[in-house]
Amino acid sequence: MIFGGAMAIFEGIAAIAKDDLFLATRHYVFQFNLTGWGWIHLILGILIVLAGFAVLGGALWARFFGVFVAGLGAIANFLWVPYYPLWALTLVAVNLFIVWALCRGMHQEADDGQVA
Template sequence: MRRRTRWGGWLAFGAVLMMVIGLFAVFEGLLALRSPDFFVAQGGRVLALNLAGWGWLHLVLGLLVLAAGATLFGGGARWAGGVGIAVIAVNLFVQLVWLPAFPIWSIIIIALDLLVLYAIAATWPDRRVSTLA
């Protein structure tokens, strides 16, 4: 039988939020691929990628964030926290770069990414689960 730690709620919140962010990124990627005129970009480019490349990047990254969140929610394996922090940090950076194309949405996702980073980082030292005999 497992005993809950005091940070279990934060970890579950962060994992669910990761899954939501991953779904949003998948939708962003699909939207960029299917309707490129929806986003405002200078000359159809975002940094060094065209909008189709950026759409694929969002799609793949969104699937990675979604999978990491599901893994973290499913059992909270120790390695899942590290992977979660890594993919959310990459997603945060991608949203910073995506800021000129869709500013308000990017700011919202950046704020959610920061919440997830806090939720995972705050639970890191206290993620020990003991078994009761």
């Protein structure tokens, strides 16, 4: 989670700085300006990193919060595809992996607590 959040933070900083790395396409349904997208990715990245540190600390609420923000990160990166397709699809996969890992971890903890 921390790595995925850090990647989103860097993505957000690059977009806010109006780097020439990103290509703004015309006539796209989700047409926001690059700075707006940068702030969205920066904030989501910070939230994902904070949730990652809380998960490492063992907080149960952090797993639920992590699933929520990683899901939002996956959606945001899906909508980011026209600006930088390879990076966006990579972060969609990372965020979906985070959601899977957090949900799988909760499922295994629930199974371990049961007595046969």
